Amino acid sequence: MRSSRVQSFIxxxxxxxxxxxxxxxxxxxxxxxxxxxxxxxxAANAVWAGLNLVAGVALLRRARQAGDAPADPRWNADLVAFETGALALAAWMAGTERFFPVNSKRD
Known part of the structure; x- marks a missing residue:
């Protein structure tokens, strides 16, 4: 299902x-x-990390329930969507931090 892939990406x-x-x-x-x-x-970063983890796990569980075969223990295309979401964030963070540093000092 498409909605499960969107949830997996997020x-x-x-x-x-x-x-x-x-x-x-x-x-x-x-x-x-x-x-x-x-x-x-x-402390704020630890809380924010925890909130992101809880929300991400909740979305993954929801995506599995909405997927094509929720009883199947193997991944489907949702894994690719999840990995693409992780890659997209990593690339975005690296690019923005490189060209518009908010969290780091320029060397």
């Missing part, structure tokens, strides 16, 4: 967004979040 975006915020929380740095703005500290 889930991929959300799950991929966990990585930079979790890394920020673990290393004690600052990174933009909607929770506390540009100077969001480790």
């Amino acid at each position: 889930a991929g975006v959300l799950v991929a967004n966990v990585a930079p915020h979790l890394a920020t929380a673990v290393t004690g740095r600052r990174h933009l979040t909607p929770l506390a703005g540009r100077d969001s500290g480790p």
